[in-house]
Amino acid sequence: MFLEHSTDTVAGRLKESIPVTAAINPRESMRALPRFAQPFLTWLTGMPLIDEKPLVVWTPVGRSLAAFAIVISGLLLGCLILRFSNWWLFGLPVSWLITANGIRDLYTVTEHYCIHDTYSEVHWVDVLVGEVISTVLLAAPVDLFRADHLKHHAVPRLDSDPDVLFLKSTGFHRGMTRQEFRAYIARTCVSPVYHGRYLWSRIVSNLTAPAHRVAMTIVYVVILCCALTLFHGWTVWTVIWTVPAVFLFQVASLVNYHSEHLWDDVSGATGREAIARVCVGRFCGEPVPATDGRGTFARLGLWAIWWVRIFAVHLPHRLLILPGDQSQHDLHHRRPRSDWANAAFVRRDDVLAGAPGWPIGYIDVWGSLVDHLDACVDPYGSKKIVRHAPTAYRAPLR
Incomplete structure (x- = not known):
């Protein structure tokens, strides 16, 4: 297999990236939630925390x-x-x-x-x-x-x-x-x-x-x-x-x-560049609400809305459109022989490693079903897309 599961080396080396990543990676904002909720959130979003290890291999x-x-x-x-x-x-x-x-x-x-x-x-x-x-x-x-x-x-x-x-x-x-x-x-x-x-x-x-x-x-x-x-x-x-x-x-x-792919014009591109430009990871969810400075009832209301959207908007999307490894389908195009049964963690590690051997880094799109469709048809106008830099890991690019 191309990559093993999350290692202490990868997690330790990139621990300092968590605050930067959390600013544009909704999954990292969920780190504040209880530990028992993290496996569910990893499955739902399709994205593990950058230092998370799989509960089940x-x-x-x-x-x-x-x-x-x-x-x-x-x-x-x-x-x-x-x-x-x-x-x-x-x-x-x-x-x-x-x-x-x-x-x-x-x-x-x-x-x-x-x-x-x-x-x-x-x-x-x-x-x-x-x-x-x-x-x-x-x-x-x-x-x-x-x-x-x-x-x-x-x-x-x-x-x-x-x-x-x-x-x-x-x-x-x-x-x-x-x-x-x-x-x-x-x-x-x-x-x-x-x-x-x-x-x-x-x-x-x-x-x-x-x-x-x-x-x-x-x-x-x-x-x-x-x-x-x-x-x-x-x-x-x-x-x-x-x-x-x-x-x-x-x-x-x-x-x-x-x-599952962006409608980017790759008619003039070839090989790995063409593949990387249209392949995208699709992740469900949104950042946890910002509650600093809010009153008790306001905080409760914001959290209630967030959880309602998790179960009423993102969960049906995950179940119907993105079963199994479909959130990480771009990994399959980049690394066809990778450990697809544990694709969320394998892809996460490849992103953190900088997608070695590829001229363009991974592309993420976050949000709801509508956000994903908007991004696919308007790949350079969507604000829900994160473009990761290749080679040595750096903060994702908008």
Whole structure:
């Protein structure tokens, strides 16, 4: 692996940077909160403190099992809400969000690393795991996913990038203003045409894949239909599965394809410069409130607002759009063989080391879903972007 986990040497050498970093890194401002809250805040934001060590060192299999458990938890919660609760209108969205998080984690993290052969590093195992996941989720089969995704790695954000071609097919075009882009996102997220075409492409890809993969799809669908018929589960399954696996999955895909890279013009750049200019880390959260000189009730009010935004704004964003290592997806483009199961700490250490071997340092964007989308479409106008200097670590640049 490129980097090990956080070391005392790195943390000690950079301890003096904490006050400087805290001024523009919202995560460092959260250092004042109780220690027991720090692991949650690290997960939520996607950013560890610069001297923090991981509470758990994950393995790829552990990550996948956790994602699977999240899917099962979301489905069970949905069943319980439908069976026992009169508050289903309020409870089901929570179930859908949890289920969608696990589904997206399995697809954008586990299957993604399977197609890169960096899941188990045994090719046939990675193919098998990827095919099982894509079959159950009615997602892109491994061969198709690999072919398109490797092209994306070669030319991110250029017009020949398969992701760019997909986004253009949804009505996006370069040069949109923030207002035009926001309207396009909102319109497309609820567009029956967008969802219908996306779902149809998922079905077609599963039925035109290699013979073994088509057989897997048919067997899975037959078993599922028989089970749902035998146990009279069609209505429940439609409610608890279709929304997260179709609607929310496809909304998350649209938003993620846009926000994972900046819409910077790199047509004249090559190699690592082009990659570094469009790759960005996406972090949820905002600085803790400044309460110095405030009265007791004012301080309580500011903290209440901050925590409400954590749970009502940033948590749903993290769950739906940024499962697993998606906050640190830029690390994958820079260090494809790095320890992705612990990406938050690996990326943090690479930032502090100055991104050796790269002409441009890491780029962070902080804030809400809207902040991330604004930054992606307006990378030089956003005030939520932090550009780190390469080579020896210095204070991040605005």
